[in-house]
Amino acid sequence: MKTVLVNVVTPDGPVYDADVEMVSVKAQSGELGILPGHIPMVAPLEIGAVRLKQGSSTELVAVSGGFIEVRPDKVTILAQTAEKAENIDVHRAAEAKRRAEERLTHKSDEIDFKRAELALRRAINRLNVTK
């Protein structure tokens, strides 16, 4: 089976580095499934899950947006934050979700609203990735 090297990198350092048979991401233009040998491209990502398929197992990494750079033999995902499913603190994400929901129910300015909405999406994404 052909494989492609995938690196997931954040400002705090590398989070994932392995050869996979397929990587799927949530791009701003929609879901993208990348196989080895894909034509070069760059795309912005949504807050979402990166799915890394190797044999019968699929690993999940939660990313908070960023970019994917695809080359035929290498995929690089640059994100502000990224966590493998097993490194996600479920309690922390649940608390972040609760705080964000609380902020969204109170009237505040638009910037705070947007910030709370993004925090909520990050928390929900982290919780989904651990499921």
Ligand code: ATP
């Ligand atoms: P919180 O309010 O809990 O900090 P957040 O969405 O504001 O959540 P971020 O700013 O996205 O947090 O991330 C800050 C750092 O904490 C990053 O390094 C990120 O990987 C890490 N992180 C955030 N939430 C979790 C979590 N639930 N489990 C593990 N690491 C997390």
